Amino acid sequence: MKEAEQGKWDADHYDTQMHFVSKLGRGVVELLGPVQGESVLDLGCGTGSLAGQMALLGAEVTGVDFSETMIEQARLKYPELLFEVGDARTYRSGRKFDAVFSNAALHWVPQADEAARTVAEALRPGGRFAAEFGGFGNVARIERAIHEAVREEGIDPEPRNPWYYPTIGEYTGVLERAGLDVRFAERFDRPTELPGGEEAIRHWLHAFAGSFLAGTDAAARERITQSVEERLRPELFRDGTWTGDYCRIRVLAWKPQG
Template identity: 75%
Template sequence: MLKRTEGVDWDAGHYDKQMDFVAKHGRSVLELLGPVQGESVLDLGCGTGSLSVELAELGADVTGVDLSETMIEQARLKYPGLRFEVGDMRSYRSHRPFDAVFSNAALHWVPQADEAARTVAEALKPGGRLVAEFGGFGNVARIERALAEALAGAGIDPAGRNPWYFPTIGEYSALLERAGLDVRYAERFDRPTPLPEGELGLRHWLHAFAGSYYAGLGGEVQERVTAAVEERLRPELYADGTWSADYSRIRVLAVKPR
């Protein structure tokens, strides 16, 4: 995935420890996929493999792919019996087609969404399905705004630092159809998400996901920006000792025609 290394320095250990809620929320996406014994599944944007192993435990023959080498290294250490590859979601091609493509919290890292959709279409067998969840229109809008305002307040132009792509349902459904997929189900829903680690929760989230906003900044400036983000968001996203992220998600099921 393009932005997983461009401007985002992925800390796989931090991701596993402080951001484990990402995989926990992905379990309901597994239920939508409903893999059956022996199905081949491509886990696109697999991160450190926490959902890949659950797919395998459900009987799927899994291949996990992520652009981040540190994520793939961590996945291989955690689950040496599974197959993991470093690959770019825009251009990844396999020597074999898959019964299903599964993706959780990954597609919003690829602004070149048409290219990712073609990768999915190429990966699927006729009759195969895509099941995915990712950030939709309005996802972390308050955090985005606070980051841009905090950077501007520190004399830094925020233009070009946002790494995310958050489409509407209509936009993404049309994109999948252009790639030759038949959209069977699409839903957008708000899911305010509590962040672990209490007072440090937002800082951990920013460390994990907003690295491109901090690229090239010295430590003192980074701290000033983070403190400004916290100050702006505290009235909206902090309550009873816990930070929340203003998540809005898209969940989609699409099929490649036979």
């Protein structure tokens, strides 16, 4: 969602190398349970794969993402659906939706209260919100390795860190402050096999860690990448496969009737 801080998203790379993100988001679609004729706002829709799945179930889906490149790709893939460039913190359409859906997007929005207000404003009374995103401890080993490698280049990683990984208590409080009634919330570990074999961590860094590398030359980027690989290999690489130390939060909330 935060393209200005992440660096410009590579939508083709996201679809070809990070396709597991949408695959693992199918459980959130099941949690939402969209039905024929319902209007759904997909907040942080990426290249539209899950919006397309919800449309196949009969929902009338509008996809919104901060990244223009992601929206361009979504429009090419699903020309029959409506996709808009928008910021989760400020998006207002004037429409009311039966449901808001979000997968793997809200951990890019540290201004969580603003995003929750966007959700609440978008929902009709009685509408529901289903989401999954990184929770406290998500990719902690990868994040630590990135910070250490970046510091080796004389760069302070803290201002470059784009991620927001709240505790479950913190995030349910965010939703309640926005006036939403939390019905279900869980935090769970989900070790995730990363596609790409030996190159998987490189693909992951290219897709998600661009802000840490912004402004560096090719040689520095290669040194940082190699340092991250070396630090993580003993923990996260087994039998030719890299596994990300993912930890997720999944929530379901309603907007009260009145």
